[in-house]
Amino acid sequence: xxxxxxxxxxxxxxxxxxxxxxxxxxxxxxxxxxxxxxxxxxxxxxxxxxxxxxxxxxxxxxxxxxxxxxxxxxxxxxxxxxxxxxxxxxxxxxxxxxxxxxxxxxxxxxxxxxxxxxxxxxxxxxxxxxx
Numbered sequence: 439x440x441x442x443x444x445x446x447x448x449x450x451x452x453x454x455x456x457x458x459x460x461x462x463x464x465x466x467x468x469x470x471x472x473x474x475x476x477x478x479x480x481x482x483x484x485x486x487x488x489x490x491x492x493x494x495x496x497x498x499x500x501x502x503x504x505x506x507x508x509x510x511x512x513x514x515x516x517x518x519x520x521x522x523x524x525x526x527x528x529x530x531x532x533x534x535x536x537x538x539x540x541x542x543x544x545x546x547x548x549x550x551x552x553x554x555x556x557x558x559x560x561x562x563x564x565x566x567x568x569x
Contacts, residue, residue, distance in 0.1 A: 448523060448527065452528065459509050460478060460479075460481075461479070463535075464478070464535045465480075466538070470489070471488055471490055472485060472487060472488070473498075474486075483506045484500055484532060485501045486499065486500050487499045493542050493544060493559070494566055495562060495566055496541055496559060497541055497542075498540040498541055499541075499542040500544065501544050502543065502544070507545055507547060516548050516549055519545075519547040522558060525543045526560055528545075541559060542557065542559045544557045544566075
């Protein structure tokens with residue numbers, strides 16, 4: 439049986455999962471080139487590159503840390519992680535919670551016992567590549 443989920447339902451599922459895993463009040467600290475996104479327990483869950491380390495065409499590039507992806511993958515099937523909707527939802531969540539204007543995302547996920555990397559620019563609505 440095939441289950442169809444709307445975009446708003448999917449977004450609510452991801453938002454609720456992240457709130458459950460990391461708390462509803464995430465915060466951030468900022469250096470010259472890096473912004474660290476912190477959970478309620480002050481554990482770093484995301485890192486934003488604002489200068490060096492960004493993908494081409496990105497102003498602020500969100501890196502989903504490997505332990506954060508492991509937490510997410512323990513609840514969500516990997517096939518769902520390759521979708522643009524996942525990237526847009528994670529960025530929307532972080533932007534909403536922090537007030538930042540992050541435009542790109544970069545994360546690794548498991549696919550067929552291999553680690554794959556996915557980079558996406560939300561504003562241009564396409565995959566991005568490293569500098």
